[in-house]
Amino acid sequence: MAQIAQETGVSITTVSKVLNNMPGVGNQTRERIQKVVERYDYVQNHAARHLRKGQSGLIDLVLMRLEGGYDVGIMHGIQDALKQSGHRLVVFATNEDESTERLWLRRLLDQSTDGVLLLLPYEQVGITDALLAQHIPFVAIGDRNEPTTAFPTIGSTIWLGGYTATEYLISLGHRRIGIITGPLHLMTSRARLAAYREAHERAGIPVDPALICEGNYLLGDGIQQTHSLLDLSDPPTAIFTGNDAQATGVYQALYQRNISIPDGISVIGFDDVMYTAQMAPPLTTIRQPLMEMGKMATHMLLNLINGQPLDSNHIELSTSLVIRNSCARPRNGSL
Amino acid sequence: MAQIAQETGVSITTVSKVLNNMPGVGNQTRERIQKVVERYDYVQNHAARHLRKGQSGLIDLVLMRLEGGYDVGIMHGIQDALKQSGHRLVVFATNEDESTERLWLRRLLDQSTDGVLLLLPYEQVGITDALLAQHIPFVAIGDRNEPTTAFPTIGSTIWLGGYTATEYLISLGHRRIGIITGPLHLMTSRARLAAYREAHERAGIPVDPALICEGNYLLGDGIQQTHSLLDLSDPPTAIFTGNDAQATGVYQALYQRNISIPDGISVIGFDDVMYTAQMAPPLTTIRQPLMEMGKMATHMLLNLINGQPLDSNHIELSTSLVIRNSCARPRNGSL
DNA sequence: TCACTTTAGGTAAACGATAACTCTTCTTGT
DNA sequence: ACAAGAAGAGTTATCGTTTACCTAAAGTGA
Numbered sequence: 001m002a003q004i005a006q007e008t009g010v011s012i013t014t015v016s017k018v019l020n021n022m023p024g025v026g027n028q029t030r031e032r033i034q035k036v037v038e039r040y041d042y043v044q045n046h047a048a049r050h051l052r053k054g055q056s057g058l059i060d061l062v063l064m065r066l067e068g069g070y071d072v073g074i075m076h077g078i079q080d081a082l083k084q085s086g087h088r089l090v091v092f093a094t095n096e097d098e099s100t101e102r103l104w105l106r107r108l109l110d111q112s113t114d115g116v117l118l119l120l121p122y123e124q125v126g127i128t129d130a131l132l133a134q135h136i137p138f139v140a141i142g143d144r145n146e147p148t149t150a151f152p153t154i155g156s157t158i159w160l161g162g163y164t165a166t167e168y169l170i171s172l173g174h175r176r177i178g179i180i181t182g183p184l185h186l187m188t189s190r191a192r193l194a195a196y197r198e199a200h201e202r203a204g205i206p207v208d209p210a211l212i213c214e215g216n217y218l219l220g221d222g223i224q225q226t227h228s229l230l231d232l233s234d235p236p237t238a239i240f241t242g243n244d245a246q247a248t249g250v251y252q253a254l255y256q257r258n259i260s261i262p263d264g265i266s267v268i269g270f271d272d273v274m275y276t277a278q279m280a281p282p283l284t285t286i287r288q289p290l291m292e293m294g295k296m297a298t299h300m301l302l303n304l305i306n307g308q309p310l311d312s313n314h315i316e317l318s319t320s321l322v323i324r325n326s327c328a329r330p331r332n333g334s335l
Numbered sequence: 336m337a338q339i340a341q342e343t344g345v346s347i348t349t350v351s352k353v354l355n356n357m358p359g360v361g362n363q364t365r366e367r368i369q370k371v372v373e374r375y376d377y378v379q380n381h382a383a384r385h386l387r388k389g390q391s392g393l394i395d396l397v398l399m400r401l402e403g404g405y406d407v408g409i410m411h412g413i414q415d416a417l418k419q420s421g422h423r424l425v426v427f428a429t430n431e432d433e434s435t436e437r438l439w440l441r442r443l444l445d446q447s448t449d450g451v452l453l454l455l456p457y458e459q460v461g462i463t464d465a466l467l468a469q470h471i472p473f474v475a476i477g478d479r480n481e482p483t484t485a486f487p488t489i490g491s492t493i494w495l496g497g498y499t500a501t502e503y504l505i506s507l508g509h510r511r512i513g514i515i516t517g518p519l520h521l522m523t524s525r526a527r528l529a530a531y532r533e534a535h536e537r538a539g540i541p542v543d544p545a546l547i548c549e550g551n552y553l554l555g556d557g558i559q560q561t562h563s564l565l566d567l568s569d570p571p572t573a574i575f576t577g578n579d580a581q582a583t584g585v586y587q588a589l590y591q592r593n594i595s596i597p598d599g600i601s602v603i604g605f606d607d608v609m610y611t612a613q614m615a616p617p618l619t620t621i622r623q624p625l626m627e628m629g630k631m632a633t634h635m636l637l638n639l640i641n642g643q644p645l646d647s648n649h650i651e652l653s654t655s656l657v658i659r660n661s662c663a664r665p666r667n668g669s670l
Numbered sequence: 671t672c673a674c675t676t677t678a679g680g681t682a683a684a685c686g687a688t689a690a691c692t693c694t695t696c697t698t699g700t
Numbered sequence: 701a702c703a704a705g706a707a708g709a710g711t712t713a714t715c716g717t718t719t720a721c722c723t724a725a726a727g728t729g730a
Contacts, residue, residue, distance in 0.1 A: 001686070011710050016688060026708055046446040047391065048686035050382035051715050057446055058393075058425070066410055068403025068609060075401055079428055083438070088446065090393070091426045093414055103418070111381040111392055111423065219613050248613055255615035274403060278554050278583055280590030280615070336716065346680050351718060361678055383716035386685050 004040055008033050019044065056112045059087045059301065062104060062127070063119035066093045069245055069273035070290065071119060074141060077294020078117065085302055087114065098124045105130055115301045121145060121186050137304035141297045143188040152304070154297045154315045158188045161286040161319030162195030162240075165268050168284075168321055169238045170203045173329045174266065178229040178236035180246050182217045192242055192270070211236055215246055222249020223256075230257060237330035238266035244273045247283055247326075262328035272322055282324035289317045339375055343368050354379065391447045394422045394636065397439060397462070398454035401428045404580055404608035405625065406454060409476060412629020413452065420637055422449065433459045440465055450636045456480060456521050472639035476632045478523040487639070489632045489650045493523045496621040496654030497530030497575075500603050503619075503656055504573045505538045508664045509601065513564040513571035515581050517552045524549075527577055527605070546571055550581055557584020558591075565592060572665035573601035579608045582618055582661075597663035607657055617659035624652050 215221025550556025582604030
């Protein structure tokens with residue numbers, strides 16, 4: 001920058017003004033400087049700028065597991081929103097390990113971030129508290145374990161999704177519907193289950209507790225719990241899972257037992273991650289608008305960073321039923 | 336920091352020395368300062384440190400598509416290696432879009448990075464040249480479109496993998512093996528094909544050009560090309576794909592046509608991404624050690640950053656055949 | 671006891687930009 | 701024709717650390 005100033009015979013300040021498109025520089029001088037800047041192929045030193053302006057240009061995303069489904073969908077939305085803002089996205093996975101989580105928190109506070117996106121349904125070392133205490137802007141995406149929070153969150157209409165899924169299966173004639181949930185300490189897992197119950201009640205169908213299995217949103221749950229459901233004396237004719245990874249597990253278990261989908265058993269998932277349309281058969285599922293959620297969350301965060309007030313502290317985007325080929329009437333279903 | 340200095344009655348310099356564990360401070364003073372530092376719960380300003388030392392603590396990962404398979408496997412390895420180094424990982428997807436790529440490059444040069452990890456088989460705007468010109472350390476992971484490069488790369492023994500896969504199918508008795516490749520301008524796609532040919536030749540089986548389909552490592556390729564393979568007058572009894580995403584597509588196409596795997600047709604993939612074991616049926620595939628590749632690449636980059644010489648400028652980790660349930664003898668196979 | 675090294679600590683100049691001011695030099699209205 | 705204001709450009713302090721260099725006191729050997 002000093003070089004450019006010297007070459008054009010102006011002060012560093014003036015060059016800075018040109019670079020930042022600030023007023024106070026004549027057009028001729030401006031153009032002259034711009035030319036030299038281009039010739040030098042000059043790139044600003046970010047550290048200095050950061051030091052002076054107190055902004056790092058970085059957004060941190062923390063997530064529990066880097067899985068390739070839910071998380072990737074949301075990341076697409078984030079990347080998209082960040083394209084305009086000029087921020088870079090730092091990604092960190094805690095792997096549900098407390099010490100890793102602590103390490104990250106420590107590092108985040110050490111280094112600096114303009115804001116944080118939390119894809120962490122629950123935390124073990126008080127991340128939200130620390131963030132709140134340090135006045136670091138952040139917004140939480142997706143599942144939560146508390147009904148209300150002191151910080152902005154974005155989610156989707158989980159309860160409605162759960163209700164829609166169950167209702168759909170019932171409308172197809174299913175009377176015994178298995179459900180594989182997420183961990184029930186999470187609000188959103190409980191919401192799916194509550195909706196499942198509500199839909200049954202509405203239809204006048206009693207809920208058999210044996211059909212309710214708790215999982216951890218992992219593919220493995222799907223396999224394991226499907227087997228236990230099938231081992232029941234009166235097994236279900238349909239299975240509703242808490243997310244698509246679990247549904248994939250169900251597919252796997254049913255394959256092992258040589259049961260066809262949807263003729264033998266219907267399966268409905270939750271999330272509508274990228275690959276669901278490509279499963280064999282394509283999975284009927286409740287779509288969460290992952291991209292949009294990521295995008296919205298990022299916009300909210302950006303507003304927060306710029307000190308603008310949020311329209312609303314908690315936003316829920318709507319879920320929807322995506323009908324593909326994994327659900328059918330039960331074999332002996334009476335409608 | 337100034338506060339701490341004042342409180343302990345020493346200069347800022349001394350505090351800095353303590354913080355950085357440098358000599359030149361008495362033990363008593365050192366301890367006294369350390370206590371105050373802890374009490375203040377002091378966190379260093381990263382920007383200033385960065386400005387002074389010229390290190391940002393950031394590593395950038397650029398990839399073409401955020402897909403959730405190959406990329407996520409590698410990211411796991413990277414995260415793992417980065418845990419010790421104290422760097423944060425910035426992720427950016429170009430989405431194969433030239434302007435996005437340019438934008439990123441611009442931004443990367445603007446801001447600062449300690450080093451770059453390239454998960455980009457080819458680039459449209461001369462990223463490697465720019466990086467080389469700016470003396471930014473980087474290493475490229477995986478596929479490439481040139482046989483040799485002026486920069487460090489890490490890959491796996493693709494050719495061997497392709498050979499092993501083909502040989503395995505042949506050993507099962509297959510004589511007509513379809514292959515769905517990646518884009519053939521990529522070295523590594525050609526390697527698979529060359530190996531496929533070599534294995535045929537070795538076994539004395541002529542290669543039918545009709546069985547060779549070019550794809551783009553996308554799931555959709557798998558679907559589309561499978562259909563065209565099946566429409567052949569003499570369709571293949573096995574299909575070898577360039578990656579696991581394509582294999583998933585093959586599964587989908589075969590499901591549509593109601594052909595069972597492996598009884599109707601055998602399928603073998605490439606990569607061994609996280610979900611392959613969970614497919615129905617579990618996919619037999621050529622494993623690339625993705626985690627290890629990510630880890631190695633990161634270690635190489637870290638060495639480069641620290642100015643240490645690299646043991647080798649190009650490393651290939653070994654691929655291996657993972658036999659699961661998607662391959663069997665052809666129906667009328669004679670062994 | 672004196673010259674010399676070691677040790678503990680401080681001073682001040684960077685690092686590369688930004689921003690609040692100040693100082694000229696033109697305009698412009700009356 | 702003159703005071704007031706605007707516009708162009710420069711001065712200088714500052715952001716929070718690190719580091720090269722300096723000083724003074726204490727330790728050391730002959």
